[in-house]
């Protein structure tokens with residue numbers, strides 16, 4: 114992963130990459146790795162650090178999509194559970210089993226969530242991380258002493274995955290480079306190249322030296338997440354926005370907030386959100402909110 118030797122590959126004027134990927138988040142890095150391992154030539158450009166965007170600021174859950182189960186999207190849950198199992202299998206150093214508790218305060222919630230989560234386990238087939246069970250309030254309080262005991266009718270324990278998003282990204286970069294991909298950060302895509310009206314590559318600026326370079330490609334993939342419209346504007350200035358950004362806030366609290374290795378999941382807050390409180394490096398990550406924003410920022414406040 115020597116920057117100079119990777120950059121020197123860009124200066125071959127006759128080189129046409131099969132793919133240029135814009136954006137070094139989870140999506141772009143996954144695409145670059147997939148393309149490289151299928152034998153395609155691929156260059157990926159990230160304008161900042163890898164996973165500078167959303168991909169280092171997640172709730173760190175590799176979940177099978179419990180919330181999609183509630184929405185009845187069975188196909189999506191199946192796919193997510195399979196991906197969760199594959200990630201756990203391929204990257205056991207980054208993905209671990211995390212126990213969750215749903216505290217229930219209404220009589221029907223215990224049986225309702227137990228049925229849903231047993232279904233969730235069954236859908237994971239051989240890739241399930243552990244069995245879901247319904248427990249009484251006493252055991253729920255023993256598991257997480259900080260929960261409100263008053264009015265609790267039951268608790269439901271289930272398993273899901275937790276991962277380190279930034280480290281997974283760095284592993285993806287290294288594996289993609291091993292497979293022959295040309296992956297560079299601090300390379301800002303500043304415009305698109307066109308031939309006969311069709312996109313034929315990108316112009317990138319090295320943010321360390323200021324050097325600008327044109328790269329030809331058969332396909333250009335826009336994996337810039339919430340910034341996707343900026344790239345679409347380079348193609349067709351004045352294009353109508355396709356992305357409505359929204360912002361999620363996590364609170365990082367001391368581990369004493371939970372006093373447990375078990376995470377809490379609240380399926381529906383009073384304003385309709387799914388809320389997690391998850392142990393993470395001797396802290397607890399609580400979140401998230403979901404607020405529509407007018408524009409996206411690389412340093413959201």
Ligand SMILES: Cc1cc2nc3c(=O)[nH]c(=O)nc-3n(C[C@H](O)[C@H](O)[C@H](O)COP(=O)(O)OP(=O)(O)OC[C@H]3O[C@@H](n4cnc5c(N)ncnc54)[C@H](O)[C@@H]3O)c2cc1C
Pocket residue numbers: 135136137138139140141158159160161162163164165166167168169170171172173174175176300301302303336337338339340360361362401
């Ligand atoms: C609050 C919150 C919590 C979440 N929690 C989870 C979770 O627990 N588990 C889960 O699986 N998912 C979670 N998600 C979703 C997940 O984080 C995102 O789906 C994922 O990170 C999106 O990755 P991406 O690569 O598409 O975008 P990004 O990570 O935003 O990557 C886009 C990249 O493009 C780069 N870029 C932009 N413009 C240019 C340019 N011109 N040239 C070069 N590079 C450029 C940016 O710098 C950025 O690094 C969460 C999302 C949010 C908002």
